[in-house]
Amino acid sequence: MEQKQSKKMFVQIVKQLRELIATQQIKPGEKLPSERVLCEQLNVGRSSVREALRSLELLGLIETRHGGGTFLADVGQHKLVEILSSFILQGTKSVDDVNATREMHEREAIRIICRNDSLRNLPIWDSLFISIELQDEVIREYLLRECIIASGNRLALKIWMQLVAYSMNILKNYVTEEEKEVLQVLLKSIQMGYEEEAIEAYDDWMHHLQTIT
Amino acid sequence: MEQKQSKKMFVQIVKQLRELIATQQIKPGEKLPSERVLCEQLNVGRSSVREALRSLELLGLIETRHGGGTFLADVGQHKLVEILSSFILQGTKSVDDVNATREMHEREAIRIICRNDSLRNLPIWDSLFISIELQDEVIREYLLRECIIASGNRLALKIWMQLVAYSMNILKNYVTEEEKEVLQVLLKSIQMGYEEEAIEAYDDWMHHLQTIT
DNA sequence: ATAACAAAACTGGTCAGACCACTTTTGTTA
DNA sequence: TAACAAAAGTGGTCTGACCAGTTTTGTTAT
Numbered sequence: 001m002e003q004k005q006s007k008k009m010f011v012q013i014v015k016q017l018r019e020l021i022a023t024q025q026i027k028p029g030e031k032l033p034s035e036r037v038l039c040e041q042l043n044v045g046r047s048s049v050r051e052a053l054r055s056l057e058l059l060g061l062i063e064t065r066h067g068g069g070t071f072l073a074d075v076g077q078h079k080l081v082e083i084l085s086s087f088i089l090q091g092t093k094s095v096d097d098v099n100a101t102r103e104m105h106e107r108e109a110i111r112i113i114c115r116n117d118s119l120r121n122l123p124i125w126d127s128l129f130i131s132i133e134l135q136d137e138v139i140r141e142y143l144l145r146e147c148i149i150a151s152g153n154r155l156a157l158k159i160w161m162q163l164v165a166y167s168m169n170i171l172k173n174y175v176t177e178e179e180k181e182v183l184q185v186l187l188k189s190i191q192m193g194y195e196e197e198a199i200e201a202y203d204d205w206m207h208h209l210q211t212i213t
Numbered sequence: 214m215e216q217k218q219s220k221k222m223f224v225q226i227v228k229q230l231r232e233l234i235a236t237q238q239i240k241p242g243e244k245l246p247s248e249r250v251l252c253e254q255l256n257v258g259r260s261s262v263r264e265a266l267r268s269l270e271l272l273g274l275i276e277t278r279h280g281g282g283t284f285l286a287d288v289g290q291h292k293l294v295e296i297l298s299s300f301i302l303q304g305t306k307s308v309d310d311v312n313a314t315r316e317m318h319e320r321e322a323i324r325i326i327c328r329n330d331s332l333r334n335l336p337i338w339d340s341l342f343i344s345i346e347l348q349d350e351v352i353r354e355y356l357l358r359e360c361i362i363a364s365g366n367r368l369a370l371k372i373w374m375q376l377v378a379y380s381m382n383i384l385k386n387y388v389t390e391e392e393k394e395v396l397q398v399l400l401k402s403i404q405m406g407y408e409e410e411a412i413e414a415y416d417d418w419m420h421h422l423q424t425i426t
Numbered sequence: 427a428t429a430a431c432a433a434a435a436c437t438g439g440t441c442a443g444a445c446c447a448c449t450t451t452t453g454t455t456a
Numbered sequence: 457t458a459a460c461a462a463a464a465g466t467g468g469t470c471t472g473a474c475c476a477g478t479t480t481t482g483t484t485a486t
Contacts, residue, residue, distance in 0.1 A: 008277075009468070010267050034437055045470040047260050050439090054223050054264040055271040064221075066438050067477030097368035104369070108317045131235050142235070155310035156317070159372065222439070247466055258441040263467090279467050280448030428486085435480070444471085451464070456457105 009044065013052035016042055021072065032062065032070040102163040103206060106144050109151035110186075110202055114195040119150050121191070129187045132180050140209075143183065147190075179208055222257065226265035229255055234285065245275065245283040315376040316419060319357050322364035323399075323415055327408040332363050334404070342400045345393050352388060356396065392421055 017032075020041075026032060035053065039046045053070060056062045063071045113119040124146050131142075148157050182205045189198035230245075239245060246254065251262045266283060269275045276284045326332040337359050344352055354377065361370050388396075395418045402411035 008270075011271070014271070036437075039470095045468095047263070047471090048469060050260070051264055051267040053438095055268045057221075058224070058227070058268040058271075064438070065478080067436080068479080069437060097366050100366050101368050101372070104317065104321045108321070127232070127235060131238075153310045153313050156314050159314070249466075252441095258439095260442090261440065266467095277467065278449080280465080281450080282466060430485080431483085433480105433482075435478100437476100437478075439474100439476075441474085442472090444469105446468075446470100447466100448468100449464100449466075451462105453462075454460085456459075 009048050010051040010055065013042060013044065013048055014056065017052060017056070026072055028072050030072055032072060034069060098163055102160060105148060105156055105160045105163070107199055107202060109144075109147040109153075109156070110190060110198050111195055112151040112153075113147060113190055114193050114198050117193070119152075120193050122150060124150070125187050125191050129184060132183050132187075143187075179205065182208060222261050223264040223268065226251075226255060226257065226261060227269065230265060230269070239285050241285050243285055245285060247282060311376055315373065318361060318369055318373045318376065320412055320415060322357075322360040322366075322369070323403060323411050324408055325364040325366075326360060326403055327406050327411055330406070332365075333406050335363060337363070338400050338404050342397060345388070345396050345400075352396075356400075392418065395421060 017038075020026075021032070032038075033041065035046055035049050038049045042049065053062060053064070057064055061073050063073050065071070128143055128146065148160050182201055186198055186201035186205060189195075189201055230251075233239075234245070245251075248259055248262050248266065252259045255262065266275060266277070270277055274286050276286050278284070341352075341356055341359065344355075357377075358373075361373050395414055399411055399414035399418060402408075402414055
């Protein structure tokens with residue numbers, strides 16, 4: 001209904017939710033006010049409240065139970081990621097460290113996937129395999145993101161995304177035929193569960209990207 | 214309107230959006246179908262589509278221009294970082310994720326050390342080897358810290374310290390004879406540069422710690 | 427008094443329609 | 457051909473409605 005700031009409403013609501021959680025001292029695992037209460041309290045429509053809540057849910061910050069309510073995600077605090085991001089934003093001039101850490105996350109994700117049958121057999125790998133043929137640039141980050149997501153470690157995903165936000169950029173060239181082959185080897189290895197081959201393919205890939213730029 | 218899967222609708226839509234982006238080869242910076250088109254195309258209500266889009270927007274994966282349209286994010290913008298981090302202080306998902314991430318750092322450090330002759334030959338390993346005979350509890354984190362430090366990635370060290378501070382708990386028992394042996398195998402493997410054996414020893418170690426608690 | 431159970435109230439999930447504000451396209455005019 | 461105004465398109469938000477679960481409440485039978 002209002003919102004002086006010209007910013008996105010649902011982002012404003014996210015902020016207000018944070019304040020609300022702080023002031024009312026809602027701890028992880030505890031219940032948040034219902035959507036309808038929040039509407040009235042924040043003086044906005046329910047859809048806006050829901051957009052904010054759904055965003056936070058996708059981030060894993062809240063948990064929702066149909067008919068039950070909305071709860072602050074479990075687990076203690078300690079501003080791990082906050083400090084992390086401040087570290088990143090200040091830029092320690094060691095881009096190499098950021099890249100190395102990012103690659104560590106990616107390798108680990110690949111390893112986890114290789115070792116888990118159900119993860120290996122996800123349909124996403126097939127569709128990615130096909131996408132590679134269709135030549136595009138997105139595929140690189142998209143593939144890696146899928147790997148991290150599939151690995152199931154949401155903390156790692158969050159860290160990784162920040163690392164990417166910090167360093168991912170150089171990857172702006174076309175995907176060469178050579179690179180395509182490497183990527184397909186990587187995907188095939190993942191699907192077969194050949195961990196070492198997958199890692200090797202990944203390393204090849206990264207090396208290949210470095211030589212380009 | 215439907216959505217066979219029992220999962221959250223907006224998550225389903227996120228998935229379908231991913232597929233759509235893949236199949237239609239939408240590249241960063243390019244435009245996505247309008248919300249109203251997506252409604253009809255996916256056969257769902259506009260609110261559901263918006264909940265999915267807003268989630269992706271908060272993640273920084275898409276960009277929205279009022280009156281203009283929705284676009285696949287161009288790499289580089291990271292409001293994600295602030296929003297995420299400022300809210301993340303409520304804690305991320307599970308302790309498991311923190312531990313898994315911590316272990317990833319530790320394994321990676323071990324690998325790096327194994328592959329680098331000068332790191333392998335650091336005198337610290339010998340002194341640690343001896344210390345194991347004497348010390349009792351401190352040695353665990355101390356050994357791991359030395360590994361991370363030796364690996365030379367300062368960002369990783371910073372992250373690791375946060376993770377340890379976050380999940381400091383399990384490491385509170387006495388070091389058994391059995392554990393000492395595992396640790397010595399680990400150190401020996403590191404010194405010899407036997408990467409896989411070192412990782413195996415590390416995994417044994419972690420498994421051993423879990424069975425204790 | 428208490429246990430069991432059914433009804434009511436509450437809560438999230440989804441949809442439809444209506445406006446508003448802003449941008450892009452289109453068509454007309456100078 | 458350039459300039460500009462109208463129209464169409466698109467995101468932003470609100471309201472109200474209904475459904476489907478969960479929690480609370482109240483009544484009844486033991």
